[in-house]
Amino acid sequence: xxxxxxxxxxxxxxxxxxxxxxxxxxxxxxxxxxxxxxxxxxxxxxxxxxxxxxxxxxxxxxxxxxxxxxxxxxxxxxxxxxxxxxxxxxxxxxxxxxxxxxxxxxxxxxxxxxxxxxxxxxxxxxxxxxxxxxxxxxxxxxxxxxxxxxxxxxxxxxxxxxxxxxxxxxxxxxxxxxxxxxxxxxxxxxxxxxxxxxxxxxxxxxxxxxxxxxxxxxxxxxxxxxxxxxxxxxxxxxxxxxxxxxxxxxxxxxxxxxxxxxxxxxxxxxxxxxxxxxxxxxxxxxxxxxxxxxxxxxxxxxxxxxxxxxxxxxxxxxxxxxxxxxxxxxxxxxxxxxxxxxxxxxxxxxxxxxxxxxxxxxxxxxxxxxxxxxxxxxxxxxxxxxxxxxxxxxxxxxxxxxxxxxxxxxxxxxxxxxxxxxxxxxxxxxxxxxxxxxxxxxxxxxxxxxxxxxxxxxxxxxxxxxxxxxxxxxxxxxxxxxxxxxxxxxxxxxxxxxxxxxxxxxxxxxxxxxxxxxxxxxxxxxxxxxxxxxxxxxxxxxxxxxxxxxxx
Amino acid sequence: xxxxxxxxxxxxxxxxxxxxxxxxxxxxxxxxxxxxxxxxxxxxxxxxxxxxxxxxxxxxxxxxxxxxxxxxxxxxxxxxxxxxxxxxxxxxxxxxxxxxxxxxxxxxxxxxxxxxxxxxxxxxxxxxxxxxxxxxxxxxxxxxxxxxxxxxxxxxxxxxxxxxxxxxxxxxxxxxxxxxxxxxxxxxxxxxxxxxxxxxxxxxxxxxxxxxxxxxxxxxxxxxxxxxxxxxxxxxxxxxxxxxxxxxxxxxxxxxxxxxxxxxxxxxxxxxxxxxxxxxxxxxxxxxxxxxxxxxxxxxxxxxxxxxxxxxx
Numbered sequence: 001x002x003x004x005x006x007x008x009x010x011x012x013x014x015x016x017x018x019x020x021x022x023x024x025x026x027x028x029x030x031x032x033x034x035x036x037x038x039x040x041x042x043x044x045x046x047x048x049x050x051x052x053x054x055x056x057x058x059x060x061x062x063x064x065x066x067x068x069x070x071x072x073x074x075x076x077x078x079x080x081x082x083x084x085x086x087x088x089x090x091x092x093x094x095x096x097x098x099x100x101x102x103x104x105x106x107x108x109x110x111x112x113x114x115x116x117x118x119x120x121x122x123x124x125x126x127x128x129x130x131x132x133x134x135x136x137x138x139x140x141x142x143x144x145x146x147x148x149x150x151x152x153x154x155x156x157x158x159x160x161x162x163x164x165x166x167x168x169x170x171x172x173x174x175x176x177x178x179x180x181x182x183x184x185x186x187x188x189x190x191x192x193x194x195x196x197x198x199x200x201x202x203x204x205x206x207x208x209x210x211x212x213x214x215x216x217x218x219x220x221x222x223x224x225x226x227x228x229x230x231x232x233x234x235x236x237x238x239x240x241x242x243x244x245x246x247x248x249x250x251x252x253x254x255x256x257x258x259x260x261x262x263x264x265x266x267x268x269x270x271x272x273x274x275x276x277x278x279x280x281x282x283x284x285x286x287x288x289x290x291x292x293x294x295x296x297x298x299x300x301x302x303x304x305x306x307x308x309x310x311x312x313x314x315x316x317x318x319x320x321x322x323x324x325x326x327x328x329x330x331x332x333x334x335x336x337x338x339x340x341x342x343x344x345x346x347x348x349x350x351x352x353x354x355x356x357x358x359x360x361x362x363x364x365x366x367x368x369x370x371x372x373x374x375x376x377x378x379x380x381x382x383x384x385x386x387x388x389x390x391x392x393x394x395x396x397x398x399x400x401x402x403x404x405x406x407x408x409x410x411x412x413x414x415x416x417x418x419x420x421x422x423x424x425x426x427x428x429x430x431x432x433x434x435x436x437x438x439x440x441x442x443x444x445x446x447x448x449x450x451x452x453x454x455x456x457x458x459x460x461x462x463x464x465x466x467x468x469x470x471x472x473x474x475x476x477x478x479x480x481x482x483x484x485x486x487x488x489x490x491x492x493x494x495x496x497x498x499x500x501x502x503x504x505x506x507x508x509x510x511x512x513x514x515x516x517x518x519x520x521x522x523x524x525x526x527x528x529x530x531x532x533x534x535x536x537x538x539x540x541x542x543x544x545x546x547x548x549x550x551x552x
Numbered sequence: 553x554x555x556x557x558x559x560x561x562x563x564x565x566x567x568x569x570x571x572x573x574x575x576x577x578x579x580x581x582x583x584x585x586x587x588x589x590x591x592x593x594x595x596x597x598x599x600x601x602x603x604x605x606x607x608x609x610x611x612x613x614x615x616x617x618x619x620x621x622x623x624x625x626x627x628x629x630x631x632x633x634x635x636x637x638x639x640x641x642x643x644x645x646x647x648x649x650x651x652x653x654x655x656x657x658x659x660x661x662x663x664x665x666x667x668x669x670x671x672x673x674x675x676x677x678x679x680x681x682x683x684x685x686x687x688x689x690x691x692x693x694x695x696x697x698x699x700x701x702x703x704x705x706x707x708x709x710x711x712x713x714x715x716x717x718x719x720x721x722x723x724x725x726x727x728x729x730x731x732x733x734x735x736x737x738x739x740x741x742x743x744x745x746x747x748x749x750x751x752x753x754x755x756x757x758x759x760x761x762x763x764x765x766x767x768x769x770x771x772x773x774x775x776x777x778x779x780x781x782x783x784x785x786x787x788x789x790x791x792x793x794x795x796x797x798x799x800x801x802x803x804x805x806x807x808x809x810x811x812x813x814x815x816x817x818x819x820x821x822x823x824x825x826x827x828x829x830x831x832x833x834x835x836x837x838x839x840x841x842x843x844x845x846x847x848x849x850x851x852x853x854x855x856x857x858x859x860x861x862x863x864x865x
Contacts, residue, residue, distance in 0.1 A: 096772035109763040113785040158861040
């Protein structure tokens with residue numbers, strides 16, 4: 001590393017040989033990681049899950065979860081002290097006041113039982129010993145700065161009253177309220193929609209720049225990093241494999257792993273649209289309205305909420321129609337209504353030419369339509385073996401013999417690229433990507449005519465996302481099923497879709513061929529979505545596209 | 553919030569109606585004619601008929617039920633067959649005995665067990681944690697009547713520090729009353745602390761893993777502050793539910809402990825009434841016990857939003 005140069009820049013944080021092991025002599029989670037961060041600078045630790053980036057960040061604050069320990073040779077120099085050798089009491093003075101931390105899951109990183117105001121006040125009270133009125137004034141001012149509409153009301157509210165994006169802004173506000181010298185942000189936007197992601201990151205940059213706070217961002221998303229963060233350290237299996245200015249590292253990666261990460265960035269699939277108009281319509285929906293009934297209370301009914309307002313849509317054999325929108329746009333509800341998991345309030349959903357509100361009826365037509373869910377951790381029964389999970393849909397077909405079923409399962413294992421070693425395993429023994437392959441195998445094993453994929457890759461790492469998207473496309477080419485691909489991520493959509501429908505507040509605002517929608521968006525909302533997602537690509541385009549990576 | 557309270561209270565009503573039907577039906581459909589029972593073996597047939605009319609047993613079952621419920625609502629649970637006393641004062645007296653022991657016992661048990669469980673969880677797998685698990689498991693496996701008898705043997709007979717029998721109500725002076733309930737309360741504390749400690753430990757371990765606890769530490773809070781301000785409320789909620797169950801079922805009578813210490817409590821009232829086939833007392837007590845159970849759980853439900861604001865949303 002460029003130690004000499006880095007020291008000239010007057011480093012605020014110098015990590016040297018940071019090594020984290022499981023117990024005093026166990027496996028190395030982080031292996032001799034070194035980097036420097038100057039005051040007011042921004043740096044990203046990039047890697048996939050399991051690369052050790054999160055644990056490295058936690059070690060800085062001395063917050064490693066239990067069996068993990070920092071090895072004695074590690075040094076974390078912050079200002080004048082070595083954080084690895086600090087007494088607990090002195091460490092507590094650094095936490096919050098000098099180094100703030102923002103966590104990944106805004107849904108679980110704010111205490112559900114404590115008001116926002118109290119959670120914001122806590123740090124101020126602890127580190128600055130301010131009067132109550134002063135604390136309140138500063139909190140209110142901060143909430144106003146992050147553009148919370150009714151700050152006074154917000155202080156008295158509990159976290160569950162806010163959306164994920166709002167919570168993450170509040171979290172940022174509460175950390176920045178203490179004006180730390182360093183902000184560690186651990187995947188702060190991974191759990192959020194594209195539009196909200198950008199919003200939160202802009203806010204993070206705004207707040208830290210104004211205060212001269214340095215940022216250490218932990219992320220798996222190279223695209224996002226390339227846009228926001230000037231310096232990057234790429235981590236793989238606990239080691240830093242490459243580091244330097246983002247523009248250099250991302251333009252001319254020297255390490256294989258970095259290239260693999262770059263390769264996984266969204267890119268348009270070749271070949272463009274297939275099938276087009278010639279495919280036979282598999283699913284046609286006319287004027288579908290879906291209300292969520294108000295909850296029945298004893299004395300009243302809460303108001304019914306309309307999730308989908310009169311939508312028309314056709315999905316043809318062999319094509320992938322992507323349904324894109326922010327969370328709450330009704331896209332998931334619509335997908336579920338088509339497979340019969342949600343009952344539409346009015347309108348028509350016809351499947352394979354037969355009409356009716358409940359396509360998944362008892363005539364066995366549900367075998368013809370399947371769904372792949374977002375979270376492969378909760379969509380597979382943890383107590384069933386993989387082969388049984390995949391074989392389950394086949395059991396609906398009484399005419400199928402056990403031997404035939406066996407053969408079909410065997411075949412699907414190969415099709416989705418799973419080794420047959422996995423047959424006897426349980427879901428928890430598989431990685432996220434492998435589990436999603438199982439979920440896809442379960443969906444296609446009965447040779448359905450139609451598959452709904454509900455955010456099938458948003459819980460996965462970038463390189464795994466890529467593999468799964470390619471798999472879906474490949475399977476579709478082989479089996480010619482129609483696919484409704486529900487997603488908030490235009491990057492993923494671009495890779496698989498033939499046509500794109502953009503949904504906002506329960507209505508489809510734009511629908512068309514993929515290239516038309518992405519290259520020539522008509523509706524302002526589509527443009528907004530594209531801007532949030534495409535920024536990353538555009539930046540690459542400006543600085544020389546990754547032709548090497550693309551070529552492969 | 554007001555709506556939440558009203559809804560909760562209102563939802564307790566159907567439960568109480570079902571319970572009253574069950575209590576009424578249970579006694580109505582078991583074999584044996586209460587009128588004949590009341591008159592004894594020497595009654596003449598005509599007398600039994602007259603008694604049935606007097607007791608309202610000739611009316612249709614639904615009418616009988618409505619009359620019974622109507623009376624119960626005005627506090628009239630009838631008269632005891634064996635002693636002729638009004639049932640309600642009988643129940644209330646017995647309840648005051650049970651309640652003073654149970655409330656005190658569960659309160660002390662919770663005050664000891666909840667902090668012990670939480671501290672054990674905070675230092676998971678430390679010697680202290682193992683100690684708490686061991687003690688609570690031992691307490692859990694000892695039958696309360698045996699524990700009571702042992703306490704009586706040691707402190708009552710051998711050491712002679714405490715009385716072995718009887719009960720003095722608190723209305724007759726604090727200290728004498730206290731002396732009489734020390735042993736039953738201790739028995740209760742020892743037998744109830746185990747499950748509460750285990751529950752508090754389990755739910756604290758669950759909460760300690762969550763990100764907002766790490767977040768609280770990352771703010772620079774000290775361990776006691778993290779535990780008290782961020783872990784306690786969230787970890788205590790399931791324990792409160794357990795305490796509610798325990799309290800509800802114990803208030804309904806601690807027949808075993810009452811028998812060991814010869815206390816005139818609700819449990820013994822019910823058991824004695826069943827043996828004596830004293831139907832009005834049995835019916836009244838059962839209805840009362842069920843009502844107590846419902847009310848205690850209602851109170852727990854109403855306290856819940858203070859621990860977890862999401863439930864009232």
